[in-house]
Amino acid sequence: MSVELRPLGVECNLACQYCYQNPQRDLASRPPPYDMDAMLATLEAEGQPFALFGGEPLLVPLPDLERIWAYGLERFGQNRIQSNGALIEAAHVEAFLRYRVRVGLSIDGPGELNDARWAGTLERTRARTEASLTALRQLCEAEVPTSLILTLHRQNASPERLPRLLTWVRELDAMGLLGARLHLLEVDDAAVGARYALDTAENLAALEAFAALENELRMGLDVFGDMRTMLLGEDERASCVWRSCDPYTTAAVRSVEGRGELSNCGRTNKEGVDFGKADAPAYLRSLLLYQTPQAHGGCQGCRFFTACRGHCPGTGIDGDWRNRSEHCEVYFALFERLEAELIAKGEEPLSRSPLRPAIEARLTRAWARGENPSLAQLRRRLAREESSP
């Protein structure tokens, strides 16, 4: 589970054209002043390490950031932030080091590869991209633990631009970047989808190129690592998108807003309404996808279902969490590739395991009861049962 602290809600200095927060940002009035005491009280109640998040959290003045980080360091021994990096100055870098802040930057590439992270005009966009890239270099030079979120789209991963993107990632690896998370574009707006979305073959080609690149890199690319661990049933550290997210409670993301209130992950928010969390989790999405034929938007009969669960509800076909991910074909092909690699190494992925029916049966029974056990737990239980007389 990750706790995200969002003092300014979705307020941002950029207007990335594909941002999943745009339905909210489009309607949001200026956020009310945040209440530091209320936010810290909620963080204390949550009792988990947290990440500063937005929108753009560096819009918060540095003295307030330092107060938050001082609390985080004392309480949890660490801090994290996710930023576009364009506002990072030398004083921030010093503060990152002082308060042990791990930094995640959202940048899609150099120059025009980052143009989808739009700032109103081309000049402003390119200037902010330069500022982000400068910050990234400074962070690596200062040895601030830094990683990247990189979203793949037509501006940076089309067949013509992909080689340049791969070169850039190699350069970042040489600079000491810790890791990168690759996101496929979540399309919430038809106009955005028409201009930015890659088709299935292009998405797959881009991910396969990254999979090949991974062998050259020191840093990890977490999408492949997650998919391998899910296939092996070692899922306890895998990202939320593979683990039966309930869109009404988004257990993996608990956002603490500026007045201390809790909200859900924004990926499932298509209506622009900041719903509170439902009172209790339920795993209905996994349950219904398991039983719904693939021809109708479900996952029935898919051998990768235990590893995938229809992926993130925010990417459901037609923007509807009751459908499987619109990226199903891409992930299916990748799972096939990773499955073959694991088999070649002598491993037995769950998708080819005789245990799969028993695990699926136990998962669905657990979901019907409102529980979501890990695959690792289920495998341990099955192993115990097999070994007991």
Add this chain to the structure above:
Amino acid sequence: MIARLDFHLPRFRRWLWVSAEARAHWEPRLASLAAGLETLALEAVASKAGAARLVDPTPAEVSALRERARAHGLVALRMPRREDLAPHVQNPTLLTRADADVPGSWHRGDLDAVLAALGLPPCCAAAWRRTHVEARWRDGAWGTHGELQGEVEGPALLNRMLAPIGVHACAHDPCGPRCEASVDRARGRLDRAPAELAEHLEQVLDWPMEWNALHGVVELRTPVVKLSWDTDPCASAVVRRRPGRVMPEHAAVGQRFPYRDPNHHKLLHSVGWRRGLAHAEASGESP
């Protein structure tokens, strides 16, 4: 033709409030409305204005249900499940007077007598038979609206979109959204209700709302709360809307129906935003 899928989800009800303020304001009011309507229904049975109510409690609800029946001098009788009467009711329980003969009708399998005792007019009793006994729909909403997609016409008194949380003027699923016999019964029910409850109910039923079913899950959107519950699984989304005339206090502003329209779209209609789209389009033409 609505394509149905052959599974059922467990029974559930979920609530997602648009804000803490909306929840603080409306959660107690909707609960009070549902409780008031249930009391009204039990009083009607006790006073012989109606013969019985048929309910489908979860095991956890049975004891409280018995208490409430007893408080009105009624009994709560768990009946055997009958495929020929109410195959959609998992735990059929009749709330009735000790001397009423509806349990006998149930045991004899006399559907007409049971439905008459429940207060259904003949047209809606026939719809019950078609919907539940013959077509095996669990959720009566499928019987009332059939293949309908889009706007639901008809009086707000027959709006049963909130019935799963106990908020409805018409106590049964009408045979159609304009059924006059059902309107008469709903009107009669409101005439017996305290004026404040009746007025409040009429307003809530006239909120804009959207009923949206897919793969066994209904999402019911109102301007203040999104509700969700299990229904018969269908292969593609079925969406029905009531435009409504009453926007509730604490209604959210949203990107779509049934929320309040924003005064302006700060981002998605802005010049800078459109400039970004145009730039992307030009980049795509000449990479």
